[in-house]
Amino acid sequence: MAEHEIIELNIGQPLDIRHSLESGQVFRWQRQEDWHYGVIGENLIALCQFGSVLKIVHDAGETQHVIDLVSKFLRLDDNIEEIYSVIGTDERIKEAISAYRGLRILRQDPWECLIGFICSANSNIPRISSSMRSIAYNYGAKRTLGLFEGYVFPSAEDIASLGETPLRELKIGFRARYIARVAEIIAAGKLDLYGLKYMPYEEAKEELKSLPGIGDKVADCVLLFSLDKLEACPIDRWIRRAFEDWYLIDSRFKYEEFYKWAFDKWGGFAGYAQQYLFQSRRLAP
């Protein structure tokens, strides 16, 4: 990578690149030694953190453009100390904040995020990663950075033109049909995914749930991880158990009831609280 310019960015706030990229939000970032490689939009980016300094290597042209791209992706616009003070209301979550300090909600591309969480249905993180890599490797444009190769995630149009059968061959199972159908709807312009960012949470969620393969949980993931809805609080198997065991929530609660409980407790940053509890539950149950 010596032939590439290295940008050094000073991060004046909590950031833990590894926990952020390895917390089940994004599925195609790869770690080699101290470097993390991934595609943001059309560009291949490598990140390496030393304390409060973030080193960036990229194929994306102008320095300022790259800094903007990375800052936006890492949500460096979030005031994370303030978020900690709002959600740090009990010992359990304070422990999680102290263990995973600097873990950030990421602002990823809505289209890739949507497909990622369709793949997540009844699956697990290693397998979701392999599904997503397989889709990008087979149908996305290649980028290189030194010896590293990455792939731009194929557009809705690209995937719509494939249909279900080639996706089935990638071993993604029953999710292939959902992906093919969703791609068709988005490519045809019947739902403006990017426009959801400007709608209120509830309304945007209803729009997403009108898509095949998208229910409450997947919709909340897409809203939280790509559409700036920090009040979205995806309740999956892990979080459900965490709520039951750690907060003694009635296991008979329906999704909406779990959500309401979380929103009452953590308000507009319920999504952040959820992410710290998710990481705790997986790594230190």
Add this chain to the structure above:
DNA sequence: GAAGGGCCTTTGAG
């Protein structure tokens, strides 16, 4: 209408 159960694909862990 809502609540519960079966089913869907494949993988990796135990």
Add this chain to the structure above:
DNA sequence: ACTCAAAGGCCCT
């Protein structure tokens, strides 16, 4: 070799 769970959703009763 076998069972089970996995960042769920849909369809049927």
